[in-house]
Amino acid sequence: MITADASGTWKLGDLPVHRIGFGAMRLTGSAAFHHGTPSDRGRSLAVLRKAVGLGVNHIDTAAFYFSSLRSANELINTALSPYPDDLVIAAKVGPYRDHHGEWGTSARPDQLRGHVEENLRQLGRDHLDLVYLRRMRQASIAEHFGALAELREAGLIRHLGISGVEPRHLAEALEIAPVVSVQNRYAVDRPDPVDDEVLRLCGEHGIAFVPFYAVAGETGERGATTAHDDAVLSVARAHGVSPAQVRIAWTLHQGPHVLAIPGTGNPGHLVENVAAGALRLTGEERARLDEARAQAG
Numbered sequence: 001m002i003t004a005d006a007s008g009t010w011k012l013g014d015l016p017v018h019r020i021g022f023g024a025m026r027l028t029g030s031a032a033f034h035h036g037t038p039s040d041r042g043r044s045l046a047v048l049r050k051a052v053g054l055g056v057n058h059i060d061t062a063a064f065y066f067s068s069l070r071s072a073n074e075l076i077n078t079a080l081s082p083y084p085d086d087l088v089i090a091a092k093v094g095p096y097r098d099h100h101g102e103w104g105t106s107a108r109p110d111q112l113r114g115h116v117e118e119n120l121r122q123l124g125r126d127h128l129d130l131v132y133l134r135r136m137r138q139a140s141i142a143e144h145f146g147a148l149a150e151l152r153e154a155g156l157i158r159h160l161g162i163s164g165v166e167p168r169h170l171a172e173a174l175e176i177a178p179v180v181s182v183q184n185r186y187a188v189d190r191p192d193p194v195d196d197e198v199l200r201l202c203g204e205h206g207i208a209f210v211p212f213y214a215v216a217g218e219t220g221e222r223g224a225t226t227a228h229d230d231a232v233l234s235v236a237r238a239h240g241v242s243p244a245q246v247r248i249a250w251t252l253h254q255g256p257h258v259l260a261i262p263g264t265g266n267p268g269h270l271v272e273n274v275a276a277g278a279l280r281l282t283g284e285e286r287a288r289l290d291e292a293r294a295q296a297g
Contacts, residue, residue, distance in 0.1 A: 004055035007252060007277025010208055010259060012058070012130055013159040013180040015088045019252055020277035021058030022051045022270075023212065023263030028070035030265075034101035038069035039265045047270055048079035052087065054274045060183075060210070060261045062092040063118045068101065073122035081124050090181070091119040092163060094134035094144065106136035109147040116148075116156055132161040132183055133173075141169050142176065149177035161210075167197050170207075179207055181259075186211030188250045189229060191293050203255050210259045214251045215244045215273075231292035235285045241276070244269070248276035250289050 004018035011017070027044045030036030051059070065072035073091075080087065093115035096104040107115055112133075119128060133145050141162065151157050161181035162173050173179050182202050184195050186209075202209040228236075228243040236243045244262070251260050262273040281289070 001054070001271070002275040002278045004057070004274050004277060006275075007260070008256065010257060012088060012090075012208055013178070015129060015159070016086075017058035017088050017259070018055055018277070019259050020056065020248075020274055021060060021210075021259055021261040022048075022056045023261040024059055024061035024072040024076060025065050026263040026265050027072045027075050028065060028265075029067035032065070033097070034067060036067070038067045041070065041075070043267070044070065044075050044265055045079040047265055047267055048076060050267055050270055051274075052080060052084060054271070056274065057084070057086045058088045058090070058259065058261070060090045060092075060212075060263075061119075061123075062095075063115065063122055064092075064095050064097045066097070066101070071122060073119060077122065077124045083125075088129045089123060089125070090130035090132065090161070091116075091123075091128050092132040092134045092183075093119070093148070094136055094163075107144075109143045112144065112147045113151060113156075116151055120156070127155060128157050130159045130161055130181060131157045132163040132181070135162065135164040135169060140172060141165070142172050145173045146176050152177060161208075163212075165198065166194055167201055170198060170201055170205075174205070179205075181208040181210055183210040183212055185213050186251070186254075187214050187216075188232065188247050188289055188293050189296050191296055199254060199258070203257050206257065208257050208259050209255070210261055211251055212261065214260060215247050215262050229292050229296070231288045235281065235289065238285070239279060241279060242272055245272055245276035245279055246281075246289075248273060249279035249281055250286070252277065253281055253286055 004020045007019040025032045159180040163183040
């Protein structure tokens with residue numbers, strides 16, 4: 001059984017994690033948020049315990065990850081508390097969903113403490129290892145990020161990250177407090193020169209780059225895509241693996257500072273996702289995938 005340590009390690013600040021982690025968004029149902037049908041509770045709990053059993057020590061979650069019956073944070077708390085000493089839980093704040101599951105107005109800076117405290121309550125923690133400010137179309141993130149920096153000084157947060165940002169936002173945040181991680185949308189079939197530049201800048205600064213929807217592609221919150229281009233399919237056939245595993249492996253090949261957080265509510269898919277951390281692509285295969293990505297734009 002291939003475990004998460006096969007993917008290598010990276011430090012989120014002073015917290016070492018395996019480069020294959022786990023995204024909690026898909027734990028709550030057949031599709032994220034209020035789409036699809038709620039998940040089977042027992043299966044979701046089993047997936048979380050299996051992930052930790054496979055060496056996953058980095059879980060990405062948020063209080064707004066819930067369906068009509070399931071909350072990702074509550075599932076994590078139930079399955080894994082008391083938490084292993086090496087487990088790093090990252091949460092995102094900024095977006096807001098009401099009790100009906102509909103998206104509301106994103107948080108003002110003075111509301112971010114409430115978002116952090118809600119994650120703490122649901123997870124049963126006295127501090128959060130890593131909190132991302134998810135940018136919601138703000139031209140400047142200074143005031144919002146500054147509010148989180150104050151919570152870091154108060155001891156509610158250990159490390160800070162930012163999500164959905166451009167290079168100017170990263171520069172803005174670094175003027176305020178250390179940034180250990182950036183989480184942007186990034187995938188083999190979704191070329192974006194802005195995100196390519198953010199990826200490069202993160203490498204220069206020793207900051208983790210954590211793509212989301214790397215497996216889902218254009219289908220995004222509705223789940224893993226089935227629309228794979230010929231390059232992905234041919235590499236998958238050559239290695240005898242799934243296209244999703246190729247997508248994860250390509251993601252990890254973008255740099256030693258790149259982490260993967262594929263999410264699933266399926267135990268079999270979890271095993272495949274973790275095993276993708278051991279998949280090594282040849283230079284020719286990477287070039288073929290890169291060329292297909294460029295042509296997709």
